[in-house]
Amino acid sequence: MTGSLDRQKVAAARLWAATHYPYLASALFASRVIPTPGTNAVAVDDRWNLYVDPDLVGQWTIEGIGGVLVHHTGHLLRDHAGRARALGVDRKTAKEWTLAADAEINDDLDEDLDVPGTPVTPEALGLEAGRLAEEYFRRLLEHDHDQECECGSGADGQPRDWDQGGPGVSKNSAHLLRCQVASEILREFRGKEPGAMPMSFVRWAEEFLNPRIDWRRLLAAEIRRGIANVSGKVDYTYTRPSRRASVTKEFILPSLRKPIPDVAVVVDTSGSMSEKQLGQVLAEVEGLLRSVGLGKQRLRVLSFDADAHTVQRVSSAKQVELIGGGGTNMGEGIRKALQLRPRPGVVIVLTDGYTPWPSEAPRGAQVIVGLIGNGDWPVPGWAKVVRIEEEAA
Numbered sequence: 456m457t458g459s460l461d462r463q464k465v466a467a468a469r470l471w472a473a474t475h476y477p478y479l480a481s482a483l484f485a486s487r488v489i490p491t492p493g494t495n496a497v498a499v500d501d502r503w504n505l506y507v508d509p510d511l512v513g514q515w516t517i518e519g520i521g522g523v524l525v526h527h528t529g530h531l532l533r534d535h536a537g538r539a540r541a542l543g544v545d546r547k548t549a550k551e552w553t554l555a556a557d558a559e560i561n562d563d564l565d566e567d568l569d570v571p572g573t574p575v576t577p578e579a580l581g582l583e584a585g586r587l588a589e590e591y592f593r594r595l596l597e598h599d600h601d602q603e604c605e606c607g608s609g610a611d612g613q614p615r616d617w618d619q620g621g622p623g624v625s626k627n628s629a630h631l632l633r634c635q636v637a638s639e640i641l642r643e644f645r646g647k648e649p650g651a652m653p654m655s656f657v658r659w660a661e662e663f664l665n666p667r668i669d670w671r672r673l674l675a676a677e678i679r680r681g682i683a684n685v686s687g688k689v690d691y692t693y694t695r696p697s698r699r700a701s702v703t704k705e706f707i708l709p710s711l712r713k714p715i716p717d718v719a720v721v722v723d724t725s726g727s728m729s730e731k732q733l734g735q736v737l738a739e740v741e742g743l744l745r746s747v748g749l750g751k752q753r754l755r756v757l758s759f760d761a762d763a764h765t766v767q768r769v770s771s772a773k774q775v776e777l778i779g780g781g782g783t784n785m786g787e788g789i790r791k792a793l794q795l796r797p798r799p800g801v802v803i804v805l806t807d808g809y810t811p812w813p814s815e816a817p818r819g820a821q822v823i824v825g826l827i828g829n830g831d832w833p834v835p836g837w838a839k840v841v842r843i844e845e846e847a848a
């Protein structure tokens with residue numbers, strides 16, 4: 456029979472959760488508790504309301520309820536409802552989505568928690584750990600599954616008739632809560648041994664605060680823009696005869712063809728970056744340049760530390776022998792690159808950023824800095840900066 460809700464037990468469970476997962480506290484306490492008899496569920500909606508069946512609260516232990524609260528916080532922080540809607544999840548596929556979302560949360564969290572029932576894990580679903588719900592969902596749609604769980608519309612984005620419990624947390628407040636919790640998680644993680652807290656939360660927090668944008672796309676866009684800017688400038692001077700042109704008879708232009716500017720790459724070979732790392736990035740840059748129509752012979756690479764040791768015109772990044780080591784000065788590298796003839800219109804600098812820079816932009820050349828690694832060194836505002844993430848091994 457349905458009884459009244461033991462609010463003290465729910466409060467104790469929430470306190471248990473906040474004590475064991477202090478970095479989740481602000482999220483845990485943001486939810487309003489709404490009794491929903493007869494649902495046989497403890498669930499959340501996407502406005503962070505928490506619906507609890509009083510009977511389940513009566514049956515479960517404080518730790519069990521606390522564990523479910525921590526789990527649901529995972530749904531809310533990760534915006535599983537919004538992601539489900541973005542993916543077009545409907546009533547028919549809501550079950551698979553919830554399983555997928557659960558697998559994303561429970562990844563390594565289930566070892567910590569003593570939740571009622573069998574937790575859904577990637578392992579239990581026969582899937583690889585550490586992936587996103589979207590990927591699990593796609594895989595789960597290929598087969599039938601008997602496992603089922605009710606986490607609410609906060610997990611699958613499908614409203615229930617029992618979860619219309621008021622305004623709850625607004626979209627803006629939810630965003631602020633996510634920001635706050637993500638930084639709490641990372642602060643906690645900094646002081647801990649790996650393995651001392653669920654990595655699924657740490658991964659989420661890192662991803663949330665530093666969304667990964669594919670650096671190749673950014674770098675390609677910057678290179679395209681740099682080339683367009685420089686060839687645009689050349690085109691401009693071609694269309695308006697300069698004063699010099701009027702007095703110099705031999706200054707005759709055959710056409711208004713836009714030339715593709717020469718590109719030079721300055722590579723930082725100081726000790727802090729591995730040759731393998733540089734080689735990989737250089738190969739990517741070479742591919743990007745080819746994709747924007749630069750012939751192989753145009754690419755010149757200067758490997759650089761205290762002095763530019765080599766100036767090479769190479770046909771393949773693989774041919775570049777990176778030599779050097781010791782101090783770096785990319786300002787000197789850029790200067791040397793601009794002394795090359797033909798003079799490059801675009802200079803791409805690949806560096807970890809630990810280098811002095813010229814205070815002013817070099818004239819008539821676009822400088823794009825590919826910043827490799829996680830260093831936090833200042834790069835001058837006149838350069839276009841693309842952060843190049845280290846690839847996971």
Ligand SMILES: [Zn+2]
Pocket residue numbers: 526527530556557604605606610
């Ligand atoms: Zn769930």
